[in-house]
Amino acid sequence: MKGHTQKLMPIFVQFLLRRFLIIPFSLFVITLILYGGVMLTPPEARAELYMPKTARVLTDEQYERLRNLIIKRFHLRDPFYIQYSYWIKSLLQGTWGYSPNLKDEVLPALLRRTPVTLELALYSLILFIPLGIVSGLGAGWKPKQSFDNIFRPLAYISTSMPTFILAMVLLALFYVNLRWFPPERISLTYSFQIHEPTFRNLTGMLTIDSLLNGRFDIFIDSLRHLAMPVFTLSIYHWATLSRVIRATVMGEKTKEYIISARARGLTEQKVLWKHAFRNVLAPALTSVGISAASILSGVFIIEIIFNFKGISEVIVTSLSGPPDAPAALGFAIYSVILILLLMFFLDVLQAILDPRVREEVLKS
Amino acid sequence: MRDLRRFFGSWQNILGLVLIAVFATLALAAAWISPMSQKDPGIFQRLGRALDYEPQPPNEKALLGTLPGQYDVFHALVWGTGEAFRFGLAVAVVTALVGVLLGTLAGYAGGFINGVIMRITDAFLAFPAIAGVVFIQQLIGMSITAIGGMYMLNNQYFGNVVDIPTPLTGIQALLQKSDPLLISLILFSWMPFCRLVNTLILTLKRTDFVQAAQALGASPFWIIRRHLIPHAIAPVIVIAARDVGGAVILQATFTFIGISGNSTWGSILVMGRDWVIGPGGNIFTYWWVFIPATLAVILFGVAWNLLGDAINEISLPLSATIAKEVESSISGSPAAVNAASMKFFDQVENPGILNKPAMQPALPAQPIVPSLTRARAALQQEKIQEAVATYRALLHQDYRIEKIILDLNRAVGRYPLEAALWETLGEAYNQAGQLQQALDAYSKAIECFNRIKNT
Numbered sequence: 001m002k003g004h005t006q007k008l009m010p011i012f013v014q015f016l017l018r019r020f021l022i023i024p025f026s027l028f029v030i031t032l033i034l035y036g037g038v039m040l041t042p043p044e045a046r047a048e049l050y051m052p053k054t055a056r057v058l059t060d061e062q063y064e065r066l067r068n069l070i071i072k073r074f075h076l077r078d079p080f081y082i083q084y085s086y087w088i089k090s091l092l093q094g095t096w097g098y099s100p101n102l103k104d105e106v107l108p109a110l111l112r113r114t115p116v117t118l119e120l121a122l123y124s125l126i127l128f129i130p131l132g133i134v135s136g137l138g139a140g141w142k143p144k145q146s147f148d149n150i151f152r153p154l155a156y157i158s159t160s161m162p163t164f165i166l167a168m169v170l171l172a173l174f175y176v177n178l179r180w181f182p183p184e185r186i187s188l189t190y191s192f193q194i195h196e197p198t199f200r201n202l203t204g205m206l207t208i209d210s211l212l213n214g215r216f217d218i219f220i221d222s223l224r225h226l227a228m229p230v231f232t233l234s235i236y237h238w239a240t241l242s243r244v245i246r247a248t249v250m251g252e253k254t255k256e257y258i259i260s261a262r263a264r265g266l267t268e269q270k271v272l273w274k275h276a277f278r279n280v281l282a283p284a285l286t287s288v289g290i291s292a293a294s295i296l297s298g299v300f301i302i303e304i305i306f307n308f309k310g311i312s313e314v315i316v317t318s319l320s321g322p323p324d325a326p327a328a329l330g331f332a333i334y335s336v337i338l339i340l341l342l343m344f345f346l347d348v349l350q351a352i353l354d355p356r357v358r359e360e361v362l363k364s
Numbered sequence: 365m366r367d368l369r370r371f372f373g374s375w376q377n378i379l380g381l382v383l384i385a386v387f388a389t390l391a392l393a394a395a396w397i398s399p400m401s402q403k404d405p406g407i408f409q410r411l412g413r414a415l416d417y418e419p420q421p422p423n424e425k426a427l428l429g430t431l432p433g434q435y436d437v438f439h440a441l442v443w444g445t446g447e448a449f450r451f452g453l454a455v456a457v458v459t460a461l462v463g464v465l466l467g468t469l470a471g472y473a474g475g476f477i478n479g480v481i482m483r484i485t486d487a488f489l490a491f492p493a494i495a496g497v498v499f500i501q502q503l504i505g506m507s508i509t510a511i512g513g514m515y516m517l518n519n520q521y522f523g524n525v526v527d528i529p530t531p532l533t534g535i536q537a538l539l540q541k542s543d544p545l546l547i548s549l550i551l552f553s554w555m556p557f558c559r560l561v562n563t564l565i566l567t568l569k570r571t572d573f574v575q576a577a578q579a580l581g582a583s584p585f586w587i588i589r590r591h592l593i594p595h596a597i598a599p600v601i602v603i604a605a606r607d608v609g610g611a612v613i614l615q616a617t618f619t620f621i622g623i624s625g626n627s628t629w630g631s632i633l634v635m636g637r638d639w640v641i642g643p644g645g646n647i648f649t650y651w652w653v654f655i656p657a658t659l660a661v662i663l664f665g666v667a668w669n670l671l672g673d674a675i676n677e678i679s680l681p682l683s684a685t686i687a688k689e690v691e692s693s694i695s696g697s698p699a700a701v702n703a704a705s706m707k708f709f710d711q712v713e714n715p716g717i718l719n720k721p722a723m724q725p726a727l728p729a730q731p732i733v734p735s736l737t738r739a740r741a742a743l744q745q746e747k748i749q750e751a752v753a754t755y756r757a758l759l760h761q762d763y764r765i766e767k768i769i770l771d772l773n774r775a776v777g778r779y780p781l782e783a784a785l786w787e788t789l790g791e792a793y794n795q796a797g798q799l800q801q802a803l804d805a806y807s808k809a810i811e812c813f814n815r816i817k818n819t
Contacts (some may be wrong), residue, residue: 030487040503040535041503045506067572072500159612165633165654176641176645177645226570293552297492301494304621315623318498319622323508323515336490338493
């Protein structure tokens with residue numbers, strides 16, 4: 001047993017490294033394309049990406065001079081690869097430019113809003129992954145029977161229900177009529193309290209911070225505000241995930257190991273949870289990983305609808321007023337980084353649960 | 365014919381088709397169903413005074429009532445259908461084309477090229493469409509302001525302000541005229557197609573009929589066009605059909621949250637959003653401002669989803685055969701014979717490690733019924749490829765091996781230069797347990813193949 005684990009560990013580390021190397025490569029490809037898009041604009045426009053905070057108070061003449069300086073300093077009239085390398089350098093060192101609409105530098109603005117988005121995303125992941133797995137297994141194990149007959153139309157409606165319509169209906173029902181779940185992130189009274197110096201912000205996530213501060217009332221309040229967005233966000237992804245799992249289980253059911261497990265006299269529950277479950281898990285997590293981008297997109301949309309001031313606030317603000325490329329560009333890169341990290345996390349989770357995945361990656 | 369009967373066998377398929385037909389009729393006959401007014405033609409048609417803010421309930425002039433500002437709901441709904449079709453189909457068709465092309469090329473080239481293209485595909489997979497939409501809009505804005513124009517979106521006081529003083533250069537004009545959402549969706553949603561097709565092609569490349577075609581000296585273009593794409597296209601059509609509905613829902617969503625897009629159905633909801641919740645929190649007081657448009661969006665999505673499922677259902681047997689072929693070409697047999705057969709494969713083509721698909725298409729276990737008669741008929745008509753495929757399918761079913769061996773022996777007597785026939789014979793002997801004969805047949809196959817290669 002000991003020898004086995006010793007042999008396993010380096011393989012696992014190797015796997016982690018390989019998976020991690022995908023992140024810089026993907027970022028390279030994405031930034032290349034994004035800067036390719038920026039190259040479609042004239043150099044004067046590209047100079048906006050490097051404008052300092054103070055540029056707003058300059059006179060037209062001074063602004064012109066500064067722009068020419070920037071064009072020279074960052075080689076904005078040179079070929080693509082030179083400009084690109086200067087831009088990457090400025091990304092690695094600086095604060096990703098100043099956004100005139102946000103009236104803030106882009107990277108700090110994004111970082112400050114990240115916990116809000118992460119909180120929303122985490123809660124919905126925690127909600128829809130287990131639910132999706134359980135209901136998909138149940139429906140696929142006995143297709144066209146009682147549970148499946150309820151499940152299929154429900155999943156159908158959920159996948160074809162646009163999130164904004166669901167959000168609108170939920171708001172009308174639970175906010176206007178019942179007054180259970182209000183929109184926004186926190187109630188007005190508490191929103192002052194969390195900015196007081198006695199309330200320590202450790203993670204930025206209100207549900208965790210309030211517990212750490214021993215403020216149970218704020219915890220309950222933030223949960224009440226989270227309920228509707230998390231539900232709206234989860235329902236679509238729950239339906240897609242459980243449909244994938246249902247299809248996989250139906251394929252898996254006819255495999256020989258299931259038949260042999262049954263022949264050995266195991267109970268249905270044991271066959272399902274000890275045998276089929278593990279084999280279904282890998283495709284399920286892969287499907288979540290592939291749709292990581294659409295999950296985060298969904299988070300942004302939900303944030304906008306429910307007026308959560310998360311990362312998406314950056315783009316909403318950037319679109320209200322004069323062109324604001326630093327914000328849009330920074331937002332794109334930042335959300336790609338978040339998605340890649342989420343994919344990495346899911347890959348690792350999958351490898352821990354399914355040894356076949358590790359071996360395959362090392363083989364290829 | 366049987367496919368048709370099966371297609372109309374379930375009510376979901378019929379419902380999907382009927383819904384699509386209704387939408388298509390609405391789109392095509394919009395000019396007759398709800399003619400544009402002569403005075404001011406447009407999708408949003410005003411039926412009263414603009415300052416009359418309260419939406420009016422359905423009446424004989426406006427079949428589904430009016431929005432705030434007295435815009436006719438029915439008119440906008442009907443004319444929005446065509447626009448939804450255009451947008452959805454444009455996104456689905458272009459993304460499918462790009463995905464299939466890239467996936468096929470990468471899969472057929474294999475090796476390093478495949479690795480690079482698939483890694484790039486994975487990189488694209490990590491890009492959210494919403495970021496693309498905003499980015500493209502900002503690019504347009506940048507290029508307009510850089511030449512001294514004015515570009516402001518959702519401004520607090522003025523709303524959208526776009527003013528272009530001088531003519532734009534070609535690419536800028538193109539950017540300015542195009543729909544950012546359309547570009548963004550096309551740029552960032554072809555990846556599932558590419559991955560799916562790539563997986564299928566890599567799998568198909570190892571099947572016997574493709575190997576046989578290669579052994580017969582078919583050109584790569586011919587193999588891709590004749591053997592690979594036709595077999596990989598069914599699941600692509602399924603996803604594309606679902607994508608049509610998905611794209612329209614996404615367009616409405618983006619319009620609703622005010623990021624981009626000009627979906628008519630979405631715009632109806634934007635105009636009516638303040639009236640969704642009526643007095644006393646009753647959402648049915650002004651039901652006509654949001655329920656018709658909502659239903660249109662939902663039903664459009666459902667219809668394309670159902671159609672996709674229906675196509676999936678009738679194209680199942682095809683995938684089943686592929687799955688069987690693949691499984692059998694990998695499964696093991698006695699070592700010596702296996703080695704000989706591997707050698708044959710190596711000489712025909714270096715298959716490399718079969719990439720385990722990350723996203724597997726649905727592969728059910730429904731066998732087709734190939735028959736000896738069919739195989740013999742194919743041989744008679746000199747369709748050797750088909751005959752080989754049929755015999756192999758029979759072999760995998762353990763169907764009367766002695767008869768197959770007899771047939772094949774006769775066939776190799778007639779066509780002694782066909783590597784594929786010899787190879788099949790080897791496999792038949794192998795399955796029957798006559799290993800010496802199997803080895804002989806395999807070596808014959810290698811010999812034939814070498815001869816073809818040398819000439």
